[in-house]
Amino acid sequence: MSEHESIIDIKDISFTYEGQDSFALQNVSLTVTKGEWLAVVGHNGSGKSTLARILLGLQFPNSGTVMVDNKVLTEETIWDIRRVVGMVFQNPDNQFVGSTVQDDVAFGLENNGILHDDMVLRVEDALNRVHMSDFLNQEPHHLSGGQKQRVAIAGIIALSPKVIILDEATSMLDPLGREEVLKTVKDLKDEQGLTVISITHDLEEAAKADRVIVMNKGQFYKEGTPSEIFQLEEELISLGLDIPFPIKMANALRDRGILVPKNFLTDIELVNELWTLHYNK
Template identity: 70%
Template sequence: MGKEKEPVISIQNISFKYEGQERYALNDVSFSVEKGEWLAIVGHNGSGKSTLAKILNGLQFPESGKVLVGNYQLSDETVWDIRRQIGMVFQNPDNQFVGSTVQDDVAFGLENNGVPVLEMKERVQNALERVSMGEFLDQEPHHLSGGQKQRVAIAGVIALRPQVIILDEATSMLDPLGREEVLETIRILKEEQDLTVISITHDLEEAAKADQMIVMNKGEVYKEGSPDDIFQLGKELIDLGLDLPFSIKMAHTLRQKGFTIPEKYLTDAELVEELWTLHFDK
């Protein structure tokens, strides 16, 4: 049996309440993320997932409990050490651009970190090539599509070489093609660099691509498990204000009609394959 990986992030019994609010935004939340794992944190608006993102990046500090990132425990003294290990990609790519060209934008964080010019140029080029944007060095960001802008934002993060990338509703403003482009880019980077990925989202289709999922509700961890485990909840997820992926709803309808469809999460393509096989096996 293989040795268990050390958690790169460990959240231990954290609670947090905004000033003037009676209800805790987070209440005794605990979980860990292993190196190289993709964890999706899902929940409706107000479930606590956005507060969790702020705490992971040190924008907020928990009232109680511990946040451990690598060898650091989150505090005023360690917050910048932790931010160097975590790269955030936010919802609106337009709000992230600070450079007049694509390469200026990707270089911005490196300049702030004092990376030497020659190394900076190499890292910028490499990061843009990794997200298939190497030909856009001198483009002005506002000429790019939504998916391209988000890929540039990802390049700006990976150029800093963090251990963890957090996608904070990073695909919610994109069209289906742009969303697919960004998620495929992240998947490839994760495999190539053994990156740890945390996606914070209300989109269960995005979450289905993760290794593990956490469902948040009313500031607490409602359920934790693989996508297959979580999607077994079915109507419970709808009751929590989440919309099931189309393929799950379709598979459920087909089972009710007598089709033999496996009781697990299937992508649209996998569902088509199942139906194709059923048809030709007759």
């Protein structure tokens, strides 16, 4: 597999919701590479969630083309594409259909006609991968927010997709639950070569991505690595986005005369730099 081989190609798509005059998406083009973590960020109404819905075939563009795993998205190919792309939504409670954790993870497999013995193995493997195998017979509503999202992820990965879309999947979680879910996704990406698309307004989540695309008013605005995008601090703030805490802290330290040499994307990186500065005095 070429390191630059694409899994998704979007060419010049536009979309307008019925009854609205303005575009939800206008002339958007992008390519997603196999095995990368792409973050799509923007304020509410920027078009990022509409883009996610189109990738899953929940909406179809008014113009332009969407190609997923070498198939053009149409009403005829939608189920083939949904075998390639799985989505984890914002509220995990809206995704549960089973009375127990294992029943819920098995639901999608049953709908796809997977044989029982294979299904049992895939459910156990998926729950083990998200560190939820001890909760096999637990009722989902008894789980914490982070645990619920990990079960939701297990339900997706049991279907063996090539792409996982996180549609604001951590926005309702506390910091610990958010870290649990993002670590789970990163581990799965590294182990299985999954492609991850994170649709989010949280730039601390976007900091974990390989590449960031900024959306604004339904259009492609900026693209770059997290470090490159976070250098646009004032622009991001003007778009209604909040820069990550480590960058805010580094700026505050500079204002107080502590010369932090560059911006850091994680708390740990910043703390390590401060320790280094302290011991090199």
